Amino acid sequence: MNQLYDFAIIGTGAAGSVLSYFLSQSGASVCLLEAGKNIPAGQYPTNELHANSRLFWQGGMELNHQANLLFLRGKVVGGGTVVNQCLLDRFDQIAIDNFKQHSGISWFNSQELNQHYCQIEQHLRLEVIPKQYWNGNAHLYAKGFESNQLKYAPLRRGQNQCHNHKANDCIVCLGGCNRQSKQSMTVTFLPKALQQNVHLIDQAQVQQIIYGKPQVVVYGTKNNHPLQVRAKRVIVAAGAIGSTELLLKSGFGQSLPALGKGFFCHPQHMVFADMPEPVDAHKGAFQALKSADPRFRQQGFKLENVFGGPIATAMMKSGYGISHHQFMQRYRHLACIEVAIQDENAGQIKLTRKGQLRIHKVLSDLDQQKVNAGIEQIYNIFSSLRPNVIYKPHMPIGLHLMGGCTIGIDPNQAVINENFQLFGYDNIHVVDSSIFPCAPGINPSLSVMALAHKASQVILDLAGYQPVTTHSKQPTWLEEAL
Ligand SMILES: Cc1cc2nc3c(=O)[nH]c(=O)nc-3n(C[C@H](O)[C@H](O)[C@H](O)COP(=O)(O)OP(=O)(O)OC[C@H]3O[C@@H](n4cnc5c(N)ncnc54)[C@H](O)[C@@H]3O)c2cc1C
Structure with missing residues (x-):
């Protein structure tokens, strides 16, 4: 593929889809790459066995090294938001303070985060x-x-x-909401993003990221055929395990000692x-x-x-x-x-000597x-x-997979800085649940989306684009509903 995109985003889950919408809103070109399949509305599997095997990594049977803790993560366009319960809570003060303390980043405060929660909640329907x-x-x-x-x-x-x-x-x-009621990415941010300058490539599993200036090259496969995408900036949004694995496989572990550490679930x-x-x-x-x-x-x-x-x-x-x-x-x-x-x-995400x-x-x-x-x-x-x-x-099961590419101010303890850039590689960003510096103890996905909105503003600014800002007041229907 010869086109040079402004942004390539790897992963279409809670973070990747939100990013694709807000980045493309400013007029930038975006290539969105997803290992899972793009399943049309109403065609999710209707039995549990097919849902597990078709919508989850490892058919829903991914385990820790001792085989006594099961991890579930979505592998489908929309990522975890297609297979989750969609319980959408904001962080409380305890979680925000813990994030600030563990990362050393001052914008982890309720005033800053509330703006981003409001920006996201305007696009969602919430009910009890x-x-x-x-x-x-x-x-x-x-x-x-x-x-x-x-x-x-x-x-x-x-x-x-x-x-x-x-x-x-x-x-x-x-197993995917065929009623299109659940507020997954496939009924909220993604359709709107695809009306803008966003090119979605599904069943495209990225295997390597090669850093360079002025472009980063992403290598992978699409339906077992080689795939190459070039972009001025790459944003890794493949989830806690996916992003960490990809960066380790791309060799960034040699210069980033914290890569893979700080995994929670x-x-x-x-x-x-x-x-x-x-x-x-x-x-x-x-x-x-x-x-x-x-x-x-x-x-x-x-x-x-x-x-x-x-x-x-x-x-x-x-x-x-x-x-x-x-x-x-x-x-x-x-x-x-x-x-x-x-x-x-904290757990640790690693590769074996064979790269597994x-x-x-x-x-x-x-x-x-x-x-x-x-x-x-x-x-x-x-x-x-x-x-x-x-x-x-x-x-036990781990559904809320977090950490591995933690955000912070010290390159020995963290993987990305407060601008969501990999330490030492300023045109490679990580934005998803892998950046969490500790376990919040609260459903994470609304906060993943809010952080993706924050990141879109920071990244557009770094890239010389003007973010499109809208009012950030909590919608009145939401106040009434809750
Ligand atoms: C069964 C279940 C129930 C849950 N319930 C809730 C809930 O009620 N509330 C809540 O807040 N959270 C819930 N979660 C967790 C929530 O879904 C996740 O926290 C959230 O989706 C994480 O967003 P993300 O963008 O970091 O990653 P994801 O949403 O996981 O998206 C990552 C995407 O990247 C893709 N990807 C990975 N590697 C590659 C690669 N190499 N190349 C290309 N693409 C790749 C994946 O296929 C995936 O689509 C649940 C999760 C599960 C599994």
């Missing part, structure tokens, strides 16, 4: 699920919290009329309870509530009102044979609460204490509901 549409699992969650005098609150969800009155099985949103353990009556947790609006007890936040965990499809549920139960079969026969009777922790023990990805991530004693504190609360909640059995959790 009214009590009349709570499903069986949500009712049990609320009852158990009330019995134990614990606080809960409605979740802020990125969705636009899920038609809950038609008793939809909203659990399918984890909010490990989550699902606790199931077998209830005497059917719960039908897989029916209806499946995640309506969140824990809102300030003591939980202080202790570094939260309790989630989630459930899983049959395959996910089967994987979360240890054992096999008759006992496992009997567990699955009770699927309709299962209630579930999950504990997600704010992990403190290896993720070192273990829970420290402190992390395990947080898990235990959360599980104890869940046992209290479930016990008050008189279940037949409560099942101990088996394997």
Whole structure:
């Protein structure tokens, strides 16, 4: 490809799509490269097995080096926003202060970030699920919290009329929302970006970035054919694991000692309870509530009102044979609460000598204490509901993958500077969840989008473009809805 783009962006997830929209708005030319497929509206797989194998890296079976922690990350145009629950929370003061402290960057403050949250929220519909549409699992969650005098609150969800009155099985949103209600990138920023000067190449897996001035060259494959893209600036937005792996494979680890370090994932353990009556947790609006007890936040965990499809549920139960079969026969009777922790023990993303990805991530004693504190609360909640059995959790999952290319002021401790530039390579940027300097303990994707908006302004300025600014007040419908 002979064209020299102003910007090449690698990855179309929460960060890459937002960037493509705001960068191209200023008139710049953008090439957007994505390893996954561009699936047309309404054509996401309709069963769990196909969704796992077609929408996730490694078919949804990516593990840490000890094979005792599962990571899920989207591989599709729209990235994680296509397969996530789209719970969209702003960071609280604790998370913002932690980011500032770990990075040393002064613009991590609520005044600055609020402007960027507002810029993003103008493009999204956020709703809460009214009590009349709570499903069986949500009712049990609320009852158990009330019995134990614990606080809960409605979740802020990125969705636009899920038609809950038609008793939809909203659990399918984890495999792509065919109703186009979920506010993924494919219904929000991406269609608008593609009306501007953006060239999207899907099924294009980038394998190497070669630094140069005045252009950076990106090499990869498209449908197994070689692909080369040239741009004045490259922005790596391939997610925590994807961005780190790509930069390591491109050889930047030699000059950037922090590359790959500081990996976090909010490990989550699902606790199931077998209830005497059917719960039908897989029916209806499946995640309506969140824990809102300030003591939980202080202790570094939260309790989630989630459930899983049959395959996910089967994987979360240890054992096999008759006992496992009997567990699955009770699927309709299962209630579930999950504990997600704010992990403190940083993992590391590495390459083996053969150049294969290896993720070192273990829970420290402190992390395990947080898990235990959360599980104890869940046992209290479930016990008050008189279940037949409560099942101990088996394997944790990491859905919020963060770090590896952390932002900061010290090139020995961080990978990118406050202008989102790789230290020493000023026309290569990283903008996505990989730049997080620590685990926030809060759903990350709204903040990934807000940081992408901030980055678009900084990068346009560095490139000599004028960012297009709009008013940044919180939309009034949002204030009313929440
Ligand atoms: C099941 C699940 C549920 C979740 N629920 C929530 C939730 O409710 N709320 C929330 O805030 N967060 C949630 N998350 C996390 C959230 O989706 C991520 O934090 C967010 O998508 C991260 O954005 P990103 O831009 O950093 O990366 P991603 O959205 O992961 O995008 C990265 C993109 O880069 C592509 N890519 C990677 N490597 C390459 C390469 N070499 N070449 C080309 N392309 C490449 C990937 O295929 C992917 O499309 C969930 C995640 C999962 C998996």
